Amino acid sequence: MVQMADQTDKKPHHHGDLRAALIQSGIEILTETGLDSLTLRRCAARAGVSHAAPAHHFDGVAGLRGAIAKEGFDRFRHHMLQARAAGTQTPEGRILSLCRGYLDFAVANPALFALIFSCGPMSQFEDDMNAGDASAYGVLRQTCAPFVAPGADPLVIETQVWSLIHGFAHLLLAGTFCPRGDSPDHHALFAPVMTLLEGIGTAPRPNTGPNTGPDTGPDTGPDTGPNSRPQ
Amino acid sequence: MVQMADQTDKKPHHHGDLRAALIQSGIEILTETGLDSLTLRRCAARAGVSHAAPAHHFDGVAGLRGAIAKEGFDRFRHHMLQARAAGTQTPEGRILSLCRGYLDFAVANPALFALIFSCGPMSQFEDDMNAGDASAYGVLRQTCAPFVAPGADPLVIETQVWSLIHGFAHLLLAGTFCPRGDSPDHHALFAPVMTLLEGIGTAPRPNTGPNTGPDTGPDTGPDTGPNSRPQ
DNA sequence: CTGTCAAGTTTACACTGTAAAGTTAATGCC
DNA sequence: GGCATTAACTTTACAGTGTAAACTTGACAG
Numbered sequence: 001m002v003q004m005a006d007q008t009d010k011k012p013h014h015h016g017d018l019r020a021a022l023i024q025s026g027i028e029i030l031t032e033t034g035l036d037s038l039t040l041r042r043c044a045a046r047a048g049v050s051h052a053a054p055a056h057h058f059d060g061v062a063g064l065r066g067a068i069a070k071e072g073f074d075r076f077r078h079h080m081l082q083a084r085a086a087g088t089q090t091p092e093g094r095i096l097s098l099c100r101g102y103l104d105f106a107v108a109n110p111a112l113f114a115l116i117f118s119c120g121p122m123s124q125f126e127d128d129m130n131a132g133d134a135s136a137y138g139v140l141r142q143t144c145a146p147f148v149a150p151g152a153d154p155l156v157i158e159t160q161v162w163s164l165i166h167g168f169a170h171l172l173l174a175g176t177f178c179p180r181g182d183s184p185d186h187h188a189l190f191a192p193v194m195t196l197l198e199g200i201g202t203a204p205r206p207n208t209g210p211n212t213g214p215d216t217g218p219d220t221g222p223d224t225g226p227n228s229r230p231q
Numbered sequence: 232m233v234q235m236a237d238q239t240d241k242k243p244h245h246h247g248d249l250r251a252a253l254i255q256s257g258i259e260i261l262t263e264t265g266l267d268s269l270t271l272r273r274c275a276a277r278a279g280v281s282h283a284a285p286a287h288h289f290d291g292v293a294g295l296r297g298a299i300a301k302e303g304f305d306r307f308r309h310h311m312l313q314a315r316a317a318g319t320q321t322p323e324g325r326i327l328s329l330c331r332g333y334l335d336f337a338v339a340n341p342a343l344f345a346l347i348f349s350c351g352p353m354s355q356f357e358d359d360m361n362a363g364d365a366s367a368y369g370v371l372r373q374t375c376a377p378f379v380a381p382g383a384d385p386l387v388i389e390t391q392v393w394s395l396i397h398g399f400a401h402l403l404l405a406g407t408f409c410p411r412g413d414s415p416d417h418h419a420l421f422a423p424v425m426t427l428l429e430g431i432g433t434a435p436r437p438n439t440g441p442n443t444g445p446d447t448g449p450d451t452g453p454d455t456g457p458n459s460r461p462q
Numbered sequence: 463c464t465g466t467c468a469a470g471t472t473t474a475c476a477c478t479g480t481a482a483a484g485t486t487a488a489t490g491c492c
Numbered sequence: 493g494g495c496a497t498t499a500a501c502t503t504t505a506c507a508g509t510g511t512a513a514a515c516t517t518g519a520c521a522g
Contacts, residue, residue, distance in 0.1 A: 018469085039509065050471050051510090057469090061510060121406040156423040159399065159408070163424060167398025168390065175352040177390075192387040193394060199430030249500085270478065281502050282479085288500090292479060 019067075021047045022054050026068040030111040038115070040064060069119040072112040073126070077136040079105040084143065091146035096194055098143050099165040103190060106169040113173065117166075147201035157201055168193055250298075252278045253285050257299040261342040269346070271295060300350040303343040304357070308367040310336040315374065322377035327425055329374050330396040334421060337400040344404065348397075378432035388432055399424055 025046040029038050040061050041051040058064040083101025087093050106113040126135040132142055140158055148154045171177055172186055256277040260269050271292050272282040289295040314332025318324050337344040357366040363373055371389055379385045402408055403417055 040511095041509070052472080052512090053470055055511070117401070117405050117407065153423075155420070159402075159420060159424050160395070160427045163398035163402060164391070164395045164427070165398065166402055167394035167396070170348070170401055171390075171394060171397055174348050176348065189386070189390060193390050196391045196395070196427060196431065199433075200427065202430075271480095272478070283481090283503080284501060286480070 018047065018049065018053065019057055022049075022057060022064065023068055023071050026064060027071065027112060030068070030115065031109065035111040035114055038065065038068070038111075065115060066119050066124060068112075069116045070125045072109070072116050073122075073136060075109075076105050076113070076116060077133075077139060080136070080139055081133055084139070091143075092198070094143050095147075095161060095197060095200075098139070099161070099194060099197075100190065102165045103169050103172070103186075106173055107186065110173045113169070117170075149201065160200065161197060164193070164196060249278065249280065249284065250288055253280075253288060253295070254299055254302050257295060258302065258343060261299070261346065262340065266342040266345055269296065269299070269342075296346060297350050297355065299343075300347045301356045303340070303347050304353075304367060306340075307336050307344070307347060308364075308370060311367070311370055312364060315370070322374075323429070325374050326378075326392060326428060326431075329370070330392070330425060330428075331421065333396045334400050334403070334417075337404055338417065341404045344400070348401075380432060391431065392428060395424070395427060 022043055026038055026043045029042055029046065040054050043064065044051040044054050047053075054064050055061070058067055080098055080101040083104065084094050084098045087097025087100070122137065126137055128135055129137045129141060131138040133139055137158075140162060141154060144154060144157045144161055147157050168190070177189075253274055257269055257274045260273055260277065271285050274295065275282040275285050278284075285295050286292070289298055311329055311332040314335065315325050315329045318328025318331070353368065357368055359366055360368045360372060362369040364370055368389075371393060372385060375385060375388045375392055378388050399421070408420075
C-alpha cells in the first residue's frame with residue numbers, strides 16, 4: 001500500500017479505486033479457485049471491468065501477480081506477528097510461534113503463499129532487511145537475533161530457521177508427504193520437526209562461546225503467555 | 232497402451248519411440264527456456280510431430296508434465312546417490328553429501344526441480360518408501376536411518392532433513408535470498424546452514440512422545456550402534 | 463469551447479490446451 | 493492377396509489467455 005499513496009487521492013476515471021478492487025478480486029480468485037485461475041480476464045470480470053484494465057494498470061499479468069503478492073506478503077507478515085505475539089515470550093517460544101504462524105498462513109492461503117514465493121526476489125517488496133516489524137524479513141531477523149553469536153553473520157541462523165519452516169510448508173502444500181489427500185498429521189508433525197531448532201546457534205562458529213542467551217534481545221520480556229504450548 | 236514397457240520392441244506407427252522423444256524434448260525445453268515454455272505444442276514441434284501427438288500420448292499437458300517429472304525424479308535420485316557415494320562414508324557425511332547432491336541438482340536443473348515438486352503427491356512416482364536406492368524417498372530413509380532412535384518414527388528425522396534442504400533449495404531457486412541477482416554465495420551458505428543437522432536425533436528427548444510410533448520400547452535407549460556422534 | 467490527458471474499452475492477434483474428425487500404416491483374418 | 497480393424501498420429505476447430513494497438517469517455521486547464 002505504500003506505492004498506492006498517489007493513487008488514493010487521485011481519483012481514477014470511472015471506478016472508485018480500481019487498483020485495490022483488482023487486487024482484492026485477485027486474492028478472492030486465488031482463495032476460491034487456486035493459482036491457475038488467476039488470469040487478467042477473470043480478475044477483470046470479477047471487478048466488473050474489461051480485461052485490458054488490469055493489463056493497463058499493472059503492466060501485464062506479471063505486474064498484477066506482483067501487486068497481489070505484495071499485498072499477500074503484508075498479510076503474511078501480519079499473520080506471523082500476531083502468532084508470535086500470542087505465544088510464549090521466550091526466544092525459543094517466539095521462534096516456534098513465528099514458525100507456527102508461517103505454517104498456518106501457508107496452509108490457510110496455499111495459493112497466495114505459492115504466489116508470494118513465485119514472484120522472484122523478495123526485495124521487490126521489501127528493501128530493508130533490518131526494518132523490524134515493518135518487513136517480513138525484519139520479523140524473522142528480530143526473532144532470530146537472540147541466538148546469533150556476537151560477531152556472527154545473522155544470515156546463517158535466519159536461513160536455517162527459514163529453510164526449515166519453508167521447506168516443511170512447501171512440502172506440505174505440494175502434497176509431497178501424504179500419499180492420498182490424507183493430511184491431518186501436519187500439525188502433529190510440526191512440533192517434532194521443529195525440535196531441530198533446539199540446537200540453534202550452538203554449531204556454526206567454533207571459536208565463539210556458547211551464548212544462546214538473549215543478551216541483546218530487544219524485547220524479551222517476561223513470559224506472560226499462559227497458552228500456546230507447542231502441540 | 233497403458234504402459235509403454237512393450238513399446239520398445241513394438242514399433243509405433245511413424246516414429247521410433249515417440250514417448251521417449253517427447254520426454255527428452257520436454258526436458259530440453261525445461262533446461263533451455265524454463266518451466267513456462269514447456270507446452271504441448273513446443274514439445275511436439277521439437278520432436279517433429281503435431282501438437283496433438285503428445286496430447287494423445289500423455290492424455291493432456293498434465294500427463295506430459297507428469298511423465299517428465301517422473302523421468303526427472305529418476306535423474307534426481309541418481310544424482311543424490313552419486314553425491315552420497317562420492318562423499319565421506321560416515322552417517323553425518325552421507326547426510327551432508329546427500330543434501331549437497333539435492334542442492335546441486337536443484338541449482339543445475341531449476342525448472343525440472345520445480346516441475347518435480349509441482350506435480351502433486353510424490354506417491355505418483357514412488358509407491359514404496361522403503362525401496363532403498365530404488366526410490367528417492369528410500370534413499371533419504373536409508374541415509375537418515377542411523378540417526379533414528381530405536382522405536383522412534385523415522386518420519387520425524389526424515390522430515391527435518393528434507394524440510395531443511397528443500398527449503399534452502401527452494402528459497403535459493405526462488406531468488407528469495409539475494410536481493411540483486413547476486414547469487415554466488417549459495418555454496419558458501421550451504422555448509423553453515425547444514426550445521427543445524429549436527430544435533431539431529433538428539434533433541435526430541437522429552438518423554439512426551441512426539442512420534443506416533445508405539446511407545447513400547449525405551450525411547451531414550453542407547454545410541455545407535457555403529458556411529459553415535461563423532462565430533 | 464477547445465486541447466490535453468488519464469482511464470478504460472474495443473478490437474485484433476498469436477499462442478495455448480482440448481476435443482473431434484480424418485488419415486495412414488500395421489495387423490489379423492478369410 | 494483382399495479386407496476390416498485398430499493404433500498412431502494429423503488436421504481442423506474452438507474457447508481461453510496475454511499483449512498491443514486504436515478508440516472512447518470523462519475531467520480539467522487555458
